[in-house]
Amino acid sequence: MKSTTATFGKTPHQPSLWTRADALKVHADDPTTTQPLVSADFPVLSDKVFIWDTMPLRDLDGNITSVDGWSVIFTLTADRHPNDPQYLDQNGNYDITRDWNDRHGRAKMYYWFSRTGKDWKLGGRVMAEGVSPTVREWAGTPILLNEQGEIDLYYTAVTPGATIVKVRGRVVTTEHGVSLVGFEKVKPLFEADGKMYQTEAQNAFWGFRDPWPFRDPKDGKLYMLFEGNVAGERGSHKVGKAEIGDVPPGHEDVGNSRYQTACVGIAVARDEDGDDWEMLPPLLTAVGVNDQTERPHFVFQDGKYYLFTISHTFTYGDGVTGPDGVYGFVADSLFGPYVPLNGSGLVLGNPSSQPFQTYSHCVMPNGLVTSFIDSVPAGEDGKQMRIGGTEAPTVGIKIKGQQTFVVAEYDYGFIPPMLDVTLK
Numbered sequence: 001m002k003s004t005t006a007t008f009g010k011t012p013h014q015p016s017l018w019t020r021a022d023a024l025k026v027h028a029d030d031p032t033t034t035q036p037l038v039s040a041d042f043p044v045l046s047d048k049v050f051i052w053d054t055m056p057l058r059d060l061d062g063n064i065t066s067v068d069g070w071s072v073i074f075t076l077t078a079d080r081h082p083n084d085p086q087y088l089d090q091n092g093n094y095d096i097t098r099d100w101n102d103r104h105g106r107a108k109m110y111y112w113f114s115r116t117g118k119d120w121k122l123g124g125r126v127m128a129e130g131v132s133p134t135v136r137e138w139a140g141t142p143i144l145l146n147e148q149g150e151i152d153l154y155y156t157a158v159t160p161g162a163t164i165v166k167v168r169g170r171v172v173t174t175e176h177g178v179s180l181v182g183f184e185k186v187k188p189l190f191e192a193d194g195k196m197y198q199t200e201a202q203n204a205f206w207g208f209r210d211p212w213p214f215r216d217p218k219d220g221k222l223y224m225l226f227e228g229n230v231a232g233e234r235g236s237h238k239v240g241k242a243e244i245g246d247v248p249p250g251h252e253d254v255g256n257s258r259y260q261t262a263c264v265g266i267a268v269a270r271d272e273d274g275d276d277w278e279m280l281p282p283l284l285t286a287v288g289v290n291d292q293t294e295r296p297h298f299v300f301q302d303g304k305y306y307l308f309t310i311s312h313t314f315t316y317g318d319g320v321t322g323p324d325g326v327y328g329f330v331a332d333s334l335f336g337p338y339v340p341l342n343g344s345g346l347v348l349g350n351p352s353s354q355p356f357q358t359y360s361h362c363v364m365p366n367g368l369v370t371s372f373i374d375s376v377p378a379g380e381d382g383k384q385m386r387i388g389g390t391e392a393p394t395v396g397i398k399i400k401g402q403q404t405f406v407v408a409e410y411d412y413g414f415i416p417p418m419l420d421v422t423l424k
């Protein structure tokens with residue numbers, strides 16, 4: 001295997017840092033970076049399944065793509081168990097919260113289609129039972145490859161391990177709907193290496209997942225973003241001057257934040273087809289700040305690289321905090337340096353009155369942001385929680401230089417196409 005320098009003739013880049021000083025600028029409830037309240041009377045896509053991470057079909061340049069006028073989304077999906085004795089509480093009532101919280105362990109990839117970019121109809125499972133090599137089918141990206149309707153689905157095969165994989169199939173349309181065919185042979189691509197990206201052996205709580213392949217608009221090569229943690233044994237990371245940043249007096253204490261080691265990983269393809277990949281050093285690290293930078297993705301706009309990633313309140317380190325939501329960074333070239341959008345990184349967070357209302361935001365190149373509903377306070381006293389497992393209202397943001405602004409709200413699960421491909 002050749003080294004990065006030998007293969008690509010460039011010096012490996014330095015990861016950009018999301019510092020503790022940047023994170024001190026994160027403020028919940030700033031109206032320009034807060035998702036409008038989701039009402040407790042939201043409609044659900046299906047009472048048979050929960051859905052969460054939503055992956056719109058797109059091309060390698062990032063454009064959301066319909067085929068023959070049909071929009072297609074992929075979702076992480078799990079059955080709801082309203083009648084399963086395992087999910088009844090002591091009073092014999094369905095414990096939907098427990099069912100919902102257990103969903104990650106049985107996540108499967110499903111697809112949905114629509115004529116209107118909303119009102120999604122369930123297509124079914126993408127892969128038949130037994131095709132995917134592990135128990136969990138976790139997030140990734142479906143890429144429409146050509147006018148023959150071929151799709152490469154990149155995703156994460158989890159438990160045992162966590163491997164970035166891909167499976168090729170095809171989309172077929174009729175007047176009445178869409179079906180996905182093929183998706184029968186899963187190809188493992190790579191796993192964490194322990195040198196740049198943390199392995200399970202180094203940390204049982206490691207993250208390595210959520211592939212997002214793309215073509216660099218400037219150099220035209222095929223790359224892939226993914227979520228990782230910085231390599232090294234759990235507890236061995238140093239939160240030094242660089243990770244702390246320029247903090248005011250009294251903010252030097254980093255507590256136990258050495259346990260927070262998230263990064264946004266990047267790999268480059270050695271071939272045109274994306275079957276052979278080489279991991280490169282992370283684009284962005286958050287050591288001492290946050291332990292998860294999930295589902296990283298780009299919007300390419302005005303010659304700049306807008307890097308977005310989702311994160312949680314509970315994954316922040318000691319002494320820093322922020323809402324669940326999507327965070328962003330911008331650079332003039334792919335390998336950085338990246339600076340946090342809005343000074344802090346926060347782009348669209350949940351309001352503090354409904355801290356779990358939505359998650360897994362995906363910023364599309366048209367400025368629309370899709371996410372799913374997790375749970376919303378309900379009932380007369382607002383003390384009940386209504387579980388979602390369905391699409392949230394889409395939010396519109398405007399991206400301007402190093403700033404972003406919430407400017408619009410649309411219907412539940414509104415994911416309109418940016419271009420349509422007529423299949424041959």
Ligand code: FRU
Nearest residue numbers: 104138139209210294295360
């Ligand atoms: C984000 C996420 C992804 C992962 C999936 C697992 O909501 O945590 O990073 O692939 O959900 O369910």
